[in-house]
Structures are given as structure tokens and as C-alpha cells.
Amino acid sequence: MAISSIDGCIGCGTCVQSCPTDVIRMDPRTGKAFIQYVADCQICHLCRMYCPVDAISITPDKSIPVVVSWG
Secondary structure (H helix, E strand, O other): OOEEEOOOOOOOOHHHHHOOOOOEEEOOOOOOEEEOOHHHOOOOOHHHHHOOOOOOEEOOOOOOOOOOOOO
């Protein structure tokens, strides 16, 4: 599993909008984000970086350094 949890989600949807592989979805019952397609996560860290409440954590075994391209 790449993303270990979305505990503390406030339901803003920022993670869903920032995910380039569309693995995170909003649960219509709870109004909070959940990981729909765990195996498809590319561990780009965008959801974690854009989450306004630091609700997303990535498991250490799958975490890779954040790569920032400066052109």
C-alpha cells in the first residue's frame, strides 16, 4: 500500500483534484476522501503536499524522496 491513511480528512477534495492518477475518491456517504485504487498510486506526494490539514501519510516502505525539477 502506498498511501497508508487519510485520517483527519476534512472533505475539501484537494487530494482528489491534485492526484494525477485518479486513485483518490470522495465517499458520498461520509464526504471524506478514500483510496479507491491503491495499486495504481505512483507515490508522487502531490496529495500529501497539497492537503491543508496533513491528513495523508505514506508508508515508509513505499515512500520515495520528493523530486522537484527546476527546469
